[in-house]
Amino acid sequence: MLAFLSWKTADVLYGIGPAGDLNHSTDGGTTWKKVSTVPGGPPQALTAVGAEHVLAATQDGVHESKDGGKTFRKRLAVESSGGH
Incomplete structure (x- = not known):
């Protein structure tokens, strides 16, 4: 099951599951x-x-990959406020 889908071109799709598993489709x-x-x-x-x-x-930030998802680098950290 994929939680989110995204694509830039019709032949390259990315999907991520609830546990963070990044998947790739070329068809x-x-x-x-x-x-x-x-x-x-x-x-x-x-x-x-x-x-x-x-x-x-x-949950902890924005991660960027420039090699098709093989490796990621954290680009922006997010901290939880822990309440009001």
Whole structure:
């Protein structure tokens, strides 16, 4: 099951599951291959900026991959306020 889907072009789709597993499809979503697990906890959003450029927001920040999701670098940290 995929929680979020994103694509920049029709032939390259990315999907992320509730546990942070990033998947990739090159056939319009018919078949999927796990690429990696995005760090930072459960995903909040996913954006395919380009065929190899992906942004994933998780509980602890925004993570960026420029190699099709194989590796991620934290671009923005998010801290929880812990209450009001």
